[in-house]
Amino acid sequence: MDLMTRLQNVDSRVIYVILLIALSLPLLFPMGIPMQVDPMVRAVYDIIEGLDPETDKVLLSIDYSPGAGLDAEVSPVAVVEHLTQRGIKWVAISFGTPDGPMMTNRIIDSLEQRGYEYGKDFANLGYMAGEENAIRLFALDCLSVPTDVRGNRTADLPVMQGIKNVKDFAFVMQFSSSGPEMWIRQVVDPMGVPFATGTVTVSVPAIIPYYHSGQVKGIMGGVSSAAQYELLCNNPGRGASLMDAQSMGHLIIILFIVLGNIGYFMTKDKKQSAGS
Amino acid sequence: MQISTNIWQWISVACVFGMWSLPLYKDNPFYRVCQNVFVGSCAGHAIGIAVGNIVNYGFQPLGQGKLDLLIPIILGLMLYTRFFPGIAWLSRWPVAFLVGVGVGQTIYTSLRSQIINQSIAAMTKFPGQDLASSLNGLISLIGLLAILTYFLFTVPQSRFVKGMSQLGRWMMMVTFGVGFGNVVSGRLSVLLGELLKIFGDWLGMI
Amino acid sequence: MRKEAPLLITFVVALIVMLSQVTTGNVPGLGISMPVLFERYISPWMTVVSAFSLCLASVNLIVIHSRNVSRKQPEWIYSLILLGSLVLYGAWCTYVQINPDNAAAAATYSLLYNNILSPLMTGQWACLAFYVASASYRAFRARNLEATVLLVSAILVMLGATPVGGVIWSKFPVIQRWLIDVPNMTGQRALLIGAAIGSFVACLRTMLGIERSHLGIGGGS
Numbered sequence: 001m002d003l004m005t006r007l008q009n010v011d012s013r014v015i016y017v018i019l020l021i022a023l024s025l026p027l028l029f030p031m032g033i034p035m036q037v038d039p040m041v042r043a044v045y046d047i048i049e050g051l052d053p054e055t056d057k058v059l060l061s062i063d064y065s066p067g068a069g070l071d072a073e074v075s076p077v078a079v080v081e082h083l084t085q086r087g088i089k090w091v092a093i094s095f096g097t098p099d100g101p102m103m104t105n106r107i108i109d110s111l112e113q114r115g116y117e118y119g120k121d122f123a124n125l126g127y128m129a130g131e132e133n134a135i136r137l138f139a140l141d142c143l144s145v146p147t148d149v150r151g152n153r154t155a156d157l158p159v160m161q162g163i164k165n166v167k168d169f170a171f172v173m174q175f176s177s178s179g180p181e182m183w184i185r186q187v188v189d190p191m192g193v194p195f196a197t198g199t200v201t202v203s204v205p206a207i208i209p210y211y212h213s214g215q216v217k218g219i220m221g222g223v224s225s226a227a228q229y230e231l232l233c234n235n236p237g238r239g240a241s242l243m244d245a246q247s248m249g250h251l252i253i254i255l256f257i258v259l260g261n262i263g264y265f266m267t268k269d270k271k272q273s274a275g276s
Numbered sequence: 277m278q279i280s281t282n283i284w285q286w287i288s289v290a291c292v293f294g295m296w297s298l299p300l301y302k303d304n305p306f307y308r309v310c311q312n313v314f315v316g317s318c319a320g321h322a323i324g325i326a327v328g329n330i331v332n333y334g335f336q337p338l339g340q341g342k343l344d345l346l347i348p349i350i351l352g353l354m355l356y357t358r359f360f361p362g363i364a365w366l367s368r369w370p371v372a373f374l375v376g377v378g379v380g381q382t383i384y385t386s387l388r389s390q391i392i393n394q395s396i397a398a399m400t401k402f403p404g405q406d407l408a409s410s411l412n413g414l415i416s417l418i419g420l421l422a423i424l425t426y427f428l429f430t431v432p433q434s435r436f437v438k439g440m441s442q443l444g445r446w447m448m449m450v451t452f453g454v455g456f457g458n459v460v461s462g463r464l465s466v467l468l469g470e471l472l473k474i475f476g477d478w479l480g481m482i
Numbered sequence: 483m484r485k486e487a488p489l490l491i492t493f494v495v496a497l498i499v500m501l502s503q504v505t506t507g508n509v510p511g512l513g514i515s516m517p518v519l520f521e522r523y524i525s526p527w528m529t530v531v532s533a534f535s536l537c538l539a540s541v542n543l544i545v546i547h548s549r550n551v552s553r554k555q556p557e558w559i560y561s562l563i564l565l566g567s568l569v570l571y572g573a574w575c576t577y578v579q580i581n582p583d584n585a586a587a588a589a590t591y592s593l594l595y596n597n598i599l600s601p602l603m604t605g606q607w608a609c610l611a612f613y614v615a616s617a618s619y620r621a622f623r624a625r626n627l628e629a630t631v632l633l634v635s636a637i638l639v640m641l642g643a644t645p646v647g648g649v650i651w652s653k654f655p656v657i658q659r660w661l662i663d664v665p666n667m668t669g670q671r672a673l674l675i676g677a678a679i680g681s682f683v684a685c686l687r688t689m690l691g692i693e694r695s696h697l698g699i700g701g702g703s
Contacts, residue, residue: 324575
C-alpha cells in the first residue's frame with residue numbers, strides 16, 4: 001500500500017488525537033493574536049453603552065442548555081459583565097429549554113459572590129413552558145410569572161418595579177443555541193422592542209437576514225464574538241483565552257481538508273490510469 | 277500545575293472522558309453508563325421543571341380561585357391516556373389544543389415577520405448609498421430570486437428559468453460553505469470549552 | 483366525536499389565537515375581545531398543558547426501561563442506571579421546584595446538575611468536533627465545480643473568522659464578512675422565506691383539518 005492510499009485509510013482516532021494536541025498547545029502556551037471587532041458585536045455593545053442605569057432595565061432570555069458549551073455560555077457572561085459594570089439592572093427568564101434557569105444561576109452565583117444583590121440588581125424568573133405562546137404571554141404581561149426561582153413574588157422584586165409588559169424593558173436580548181424567530185414574530189415586530197441575539201456560532205449564518213432587515217439590532221455568535229465583546233469592555237475573560245486555540249483549530253481543519261483532497265485526487269488519478 | 281482536590285471537579289472530568297471514550301477508544305461499559313445517566317438525568321430534570329410549572333401556573337392560581345385552569349389541568353392529564361390503549365384517543369384533545377395554539381401563533385406572524393418583512397428588506401437595499409452597497413444589494417436581490425426560482429418546480433423549464441436555477445444553486449453552495457465554516461468553528465468552540473475546563477479547572481495548568 | 487372534536491378544537495383555538503393578533507374589538511355575543519380571550523384564558527391554559535407535555539417523553543422512557551428491567555432483557559443493567567438517575571434528578575428537582583426557598587436543597591441540586599448532567603451533555607456535544615474533523619478529512623471533497631465553490635467559501639470563512647486569518651492576510655476577515663453578509667444572507671433569506679411559506683401552508687392545512695397526521699387519524703387529501 002503506497003503513502004497516498006494509507007493516508008486515505010488513516011484511523012479516525014489518529015485524526016482526533018492530532019486535533020486534541022493542536023487545540024491543547026495554544027491553550028497551554030497562548031500567543032495573543034490580535035483580534036478585529038465585528039460590527040454586529042459592536043452594535044450590541046453600543047446599545048448597552050447607550051442605556052441609562054437610572055431608568056433602563058434589560059430583559060435576558062436565557063434559552064440554551066449546557067450542551068452548547070462555552071460557545072453559548074461566554075456571550076451572556078460577557079454581556080452581563082458589561083451590564084454590571086454600567087450598573088444596569090436586568091431580569092432573566094427562559095422559554096426555550098428547562099435548562100435555562102440553571103444556566104442563569106451560574107451567572108448569578110458569580111455576581112452574588114462579588115456582593116451584587118439578587119432581586120435588586122437582577123433576578124431569575126425561571127422557566128415558562130410553551131415557547132412561542134409563553135413569550136407572547138410574558139411580553140403582554142410580565143407579571144404572568146407569579147414567582148421567581150427562589151420563591152419570591154415577581155411583583156414584589158425591586159428589579160421588577162415599573163415593569164408591566166415587555167415594552168417597559170429598554171432592551172431585550174436572547175441567548176440561545178438556535179434562532180430568534182419566535183421573539184421576532186411575537187415581540188420585535190408587533191411591539192417594536194429593541195432586540196439583539198446571542199447564539200452559537202453554528203446559528204449565526206441563519207440569523208444574518210434578520211440583522212440586515214433591522215429586526216435584530218446586533219448578534220453575538222459564539223466564542224469569537226464573546227472574545228471581541230470582552231475586548232470592547234476591556235475585560236478579557238474565557239472568550240479571549242480561547243481565541244488562539246480556535247485559530248489553531250481552524251488551521252488544522254483546513255489542513256485536513258487539503259490533505260484529504262490531495263489524497264483523493266492522487267488516488268483518483270491512479271484509479272483512472274489503471275482503468276485506462 | 278496544581279491538580280484540583282475538589283471531588284466534584286474529578287467527577288465532572290470523568291463524565292467528559294466517559295463521553296469522549298466512544299470516539300477516542302470504542303464503545304465500552306463506561307461510555308454506556310455515562311450515556312444512560314445522561315439520558316436519565318435530562319429526563320428527570322425535565323420532570324422536575326415541568327412539575328414546578330404545573331404547580332406555579334396551574335394548581336396555585338387554581339387554589340386562588342382561577343377555576344378555569346381546571347380545563348388545562350384536565351387536558352394535561354388527558355395527554356397521558358395514550359399509555360392506556362382503551363382510552364388513548366382522549367389524548368388527541370390536548371394535542372389538538374397544543375397544535376391549535378401553535379398554528380394560530382405562527383400562521384399570521386410568519387407571514388408578516390418572515391415573508392413580508394424579509395421581502396421588503398431584500399427590495400429596499402437596492403440602490404444603496406454608494407456603488408459597493410448598490411452592487412451588494414443587486415447581488416442579494418437577484419440571488420434571492422434565483423434561489424426561489426430553483427425551488428419552482430411547477431413552471432416550464434425555459435432557458436431563463438434554468439439559468440436562474442443554476443445561479444441559485446451557486447448561491448446556495450456559497451451559503452452552505454459559509455454554514456460549514458461556522459459549524460467547524462462552533463464545534464471546535466464546544467471542544468475547546470471542555471479542554472479549558474480540563475487544563476484550567478482540573479489540572480490547574482492555565 | 484373521536485375524530486371531529488379534536489379537529490374542531492384545533493380550528494377554534496387557532497382561529498382565536500390568530501384573530502387575537504389582528505383584531506381589538508369585542509366578539510359579538512361574548513362581550514370580550516380576542517386579545518383578552520387569548521391573554522386571560524388560551525395562553526395561560528397553553529402554559530399548563532405545555533408543562534404537562536414536558537413529562538410525556540420522560541414517562542415514556544420510564545415505561546420502556548421499567549419493562550426492560552422487569553423482564554431482565556439484555557443489558558437491563560443500563561436501563562436500571564437510567565431509571566436510577568431519572569428518579570434521583572426527577573425527585574430532587576421536583577423538591578427544589580416545589581420548595582424554592584430551601585436554599586440548601588437548591589445548592590445541592592446545582593452541584594449535581596453542574597458536575598454530572600452538564601459535563602455529560604457538553605462532553606456528548608463536544609464529540610461532534612471530532613466527527614467534523616474526520617468528515618473534513620474524508621468527505622469534504624472538491625468532486626465538481628459546485629462542491630469546489632462550497633469548499634472554497636468554507637475555507638475562506640474559516641480563515642476569516644479567527645484572528646490568525648487576519649495575520650496571514652488582512653483581507654481574509656473582509657472576504658469572510660462579505661461572504662456572510664451578501665451571498666450567505668441572500669441564501670439564508672431565500673431559505674427563510676421558502677420555509678415560512680411552507681410553514682404557512684402547513685399551518686393552514688392543519689387549521690382547516692386537511693392535515694391530521696399529528697392527531698394520528700390519517701391525513702385528509
